[in-house]
Amino acid sequence: MSGVWIQHSVIFSLKHAEGSDEEQRFLEDGRTILSAIPVVRDFEVYLQVSPKNDYRFGFSMVFESNEDYEAYNVHPMHVKFVEERWVPEVEKFLEIDYQKHVTVV
Template identity: 35%
Template sequence: MPANPSLRHVVLFAFKADAGQDAIDAVVSDFAKLPDAIPGIQAYEWGTNVSPEGLNNGFTHCFTLTFGSDADRDAYLVHPAHERFVGTLGGALERSLVVDYWTQG
């Protein structure tokens, strides 16, 4: 295990077939605002699927947040800014998948 392991919070989104690009762009933009609004997020990155394997099962967008502790991640989950963001997803989001893990090297 690394000397200073990090907690990764990985979020995958599959959008509804009728979700417009503006709605998807708004989700991406709103997600990107969370690191400035919520203490404890050490790093944030996102991207879209480019795998040639075709195994993404409809998930197109991946977001990764890094935390230093379970407590920081737990505070993020119940933070009002996160809860507001989650509340806006219903119009565009078909489904999500979330995996948290401690880095190992």
């Protein structure tokens, strides 16, 4: 991957009971729907294990450019997932977007 890329991460907790079918379905649907958006690369679902915060899961993905990241944000599949699944099912979240830090010498 060349140029400016963005690693988009979100850690979150769901309103569903831990270990429930609803919890598993949300994670599976998130992976299936969001990773199918053409500009999404390296989509991963994580279980957050640090005792330093109380979020439970993470989604992470990479975009090859700012334009790809913006295309993702307005893509109909992403918008629909946010409106129909994320808003009603996510209790709390923290979004983090990274770019590789380049130090000028």
